[in-house]
Amino acid sequence: MGWLQIKMGMETLIISLISGYLFSLLHIPLPWMLGPIAGVMAWRFITKRPLYWPIQLRQGALVILGYMLGSSFTRETAIETLGQLPYMFGSTMLIVVVSMAMGYYVAKAAKVGGMSGFFGSVPGGLSQMVTLGEEVKGVDATVVTFMQTIRVISVVFLVPFLTLNGFVGKGIDPVSSTVGSQLGTYLPVLAIVVAGAYIGQKLHFPVGYLTGSLLFSAIAAVSGLPTPHLPSIVIILSQVCIGAYIGLLMKANPSHDFKRLGILTVISSIILVFLSLLIGVLLSKVNLISIATGFLSTAPGGMAEMGITASMVHADLSMVSAYQLFRVFFVMFAVPPLLKWWVKQRKHTTL
DSSP, X not given: OOHHHHHHHHXXXXXXXXXXXXXXXXXXXXXXXXXXXXXXXXXXXXXOOOOOOOHHHHHHHHHHHHHHHHTXXXXXXXXXXXXXXXXXXXXXXXXXXXXXXXXXXXXXXXXXXXXXXXXXXXXXXXXXXXXXXXXXXXXXXXXXXXXXXXXXXXXXXXXXXXXXXXXXXXOOOOOOOOTGGGHHHHHHHHXXXXXXXXXXXXXXOTTHHHHHHHXXXXXXXXXXXXXXXXXXXXXXXXXXXXXXHHHHHOOOOOOHHHHHHHHHHHHHHHHHHHHHHHHHHHHHHHHXXXXXHHHHHHOSSOXXXXXXXXXXXXXXXXXXXXXXXXXXXXXXXXXXXHHHHHHHHHXXXXX
């Protein structure tokens, strides 16, 4: 890393911390993640200054959040999760199908191509959808990146606001603990979590640093190994790292088509969020869980972002993690073959 990157990284960090602090003073939901997102985006658009954020910091934050989510599992919740599989499949299918349909029509209305709309709307990982789209002829990677970024930012702002203000009021920060007093209990599980993140990447898991550490820490928790709570400062810093990274994803584009595409994508994202809210309410009635748990389990945001929100409102972390993890794997392993098959069928019918 050169001096210029260090300088830009420090500028990004300062903006992120100031924005997070201001958001916390204003009692905005998830201030230490939403603040950096808004602050970094606004600073870039206003000043036109180049900013930088090391991908390693985002990856490290994902490992931390993976541990937080995975350590919430117990033997009882693991068994309960298995009984949720039909609901996971049904809710995931509905969310994915509706999102793809809306993405197709949004792209058509903005005249950027229906296939690009498919890849830009599926609630999977941004980087994974962009990579997959590059492998399919006729897909505009720029459009996919733009739509996915707009969707992620829209959902990340809207879902915490609805959850924290609509259901349970102001969120409560996790109880702080002293790292030094628990250092001995952290070391064994730390080795397991780091190994999980490494294996997750090597096996090409979707969002490997997050899913790998989540799965391995869940196994450790279910096996009865000590999984101590993380200090609140560690969770806050991980939110800052992820918020800064997301804030840098959005790049200004003066194109009229992209302005129209952005507006339509925001509208479709809002519709999808309220659909997931409806599904979450139904799940809460059927499974006797809180509405917040049902909503965050089906919300089309990132697993890390929804997990952080769940911890703030004391929703069932293991349930939210299981639903979000199921959708991530479903989207990454089931949707791509279906999309490629559909592309081939479409080509044959047009010949």
